[in-house]
Amino acid sequence: MSPHPGTGIVYASFDRFPSPKGAAVHIRAFVESLGAAFGRVDLVALRDSPTAPTGPLALVEGVTYHPLESRGKDLMAQALSFRSHLAAWWRERPRASVVHVRSIFEGYPVACRKEALTDALVFEVNGLPSIELKYHYPDVADDAELLRKLVAQEDVCLSRADLVVTPSTVTAEYLVTTRGVDASRVRVIPNGADLEVFRYAPPRPLELGRPVRLLYSGTMTSWQGVHHAIEACRLLRRDMPTVLTLVGPLRRHTRRALMDRCGDLLLEGTVELLEPLPQAELAALHHACDVVLVPLPFNDRNCVQGCCPLKLLEAMATGTPVVASNLPVVSTLAAPDEVMLIRPGSAKAIAEAVKALRADPTLGPAMSAKARARVERDFPWSRAGEALVSAYEERLGMARASTRRSTSASACA
Structure with missing residues (x-):
């Protein structure tokens, strides 16, 4: 020294x-x-x-x-x-x-x-x-x-x-x-989470005929589970009008693979791709959506190395209901009465959780308020x-x- x-x-x-x-x-x-x-x-x-x-x-x-x-x-x-x-x-x-x-x-x-x-x-x-x-x-x-x-x-x-x-x-x-x-x-x-940027608003009320709008933000890769979000959107479309907004950076080779996976959903306007947004715009987009997806799958990045998904905390702060994988990296940040915790790696589980939120108009608002309170207290x-x-x-x-x-x-x- x-x-x-x-x-x-x-x-x-x-x-x-x-x-x-x-x-x-x-x-x-x-x-x-x-x-x-x-x-x-x-x-x-x-x-x-x-x-x-x-x-x-x-x-x-x-x-x-x-x-x-x-x-x-x-x-x-x-x-x-x-x-x-x-x-x-x-x-x-x-x-x-x-x-x-x-x-x-x-x-x-x-x-x-x-x-x-x-x-x-x-x-x-x-x-x-x-x-x-x-x-x-x-x-x-x-x-x-x-x-x-x-x-x-x-x-x-x-x-x-x-x-x-x-x-x-x-x-x-x-x-x-x-x-x-x-x-x-x-x-x-x-x-x-920046509580001044990601301000709280109650979930959007249900409106007949309006598509369910899902939001996924973050890296567009398999280890983040974006493919499960896309497949969940495909499943939901069988029962209700659905739109999935994907926000995040895309390298050239991942853009091609993602567009191939979306296929007809892009052509029909069911999936929209956006470049990374400034935080204020991302917060506003959360409020314009019905459900935020954090579909982390089982893999060594999420389950061995670990992570602390910032997008989960920001979504909880906004008040938009969240559907997230029930992994330790998620459950240490959010309880079952704060977000919908679902089986990791399952597009069907995501779709069923979204349906449950739509079927019970009281569920989303109750979870929303508790999620915001948790972020204000701990994060x-x-x-x-x-x-x-x-x-x-x-x-x-x-x-x-x-x-x-x-x-x-x-x-x-």
Whole structure:
């Protein structure tokens, strides 16, 4: 360890920022909390578009954003490019008090040079490439050498981190029991919802002749269960007019596969595809729908690694009734009287739950009010931010800026 203590917090992330995606929402909530508590936070992330400002930019008081470039034909090339830009940004900078990373793509080089760069390292584990990457790039599953390297880099980050933050108890259990992380270094801090953006409104009243409108938002991949949402829509159409709105990012190859799966539903206007929306527009769309679907299936990403579905919390906050898979990553966030918990991996179960909501006009409003109350109590972003700040204080010995000012004033008195 360097004899000279570091200064400030560097929060580095190989994610686009700002962006409508959940990762960017999470990043903003965390850096704003850290900036308010400790001051001097430098956020380093991917510039959202080639036309976006290059920075540095004042994000909020205490937080400066440094957008970086990342070029390459595939993810690995882009990750290496980002690492190169991150290294260039870091040259001639003083050591940090804390470096906070969200993946191995920015975290591994930092972990390897931890003593030179920072007093303490925080590794935020929302997902691990050794588990998740195959769902985005199927060929990864057959590349044993790449998987070995991914696991090795994850292990370096996990072993060198002074604090490991994760949003899911399932993830925490996996890190401790399977990856050998000391439980004393792990803090579970669930995601949150912006209660001012995702405002509450009672469910839409039933109207004869109006189609049932279903909403699915998030990644359009099998591990999120989008295919079950589409098949449920197909089943429901046999009994009632139904429209399914899909909102989220689509890569070129996944768009083609998704359109093939939708087939005639797209032509008939039963399924509509939307690009990711700003949060305010997404909240308004929730209020324009009758049911939100969170159809996570059984797989190692959801059941072994774990996750904390932000879309579930945001949907609960809006008051629109939710149908979600009864998996631990869901049931730890929502009780059966707050959302409709159904058998995972079953389009039929989704369809039957939607029918049950339509058959009983009192069911949706009752669940809606309880879901909102649960989010207000347990999952505002302010609570997540305060939990992160407390973890910095307790595990890393960080002092809040207000405490430092008070101590300094006392010393000068």
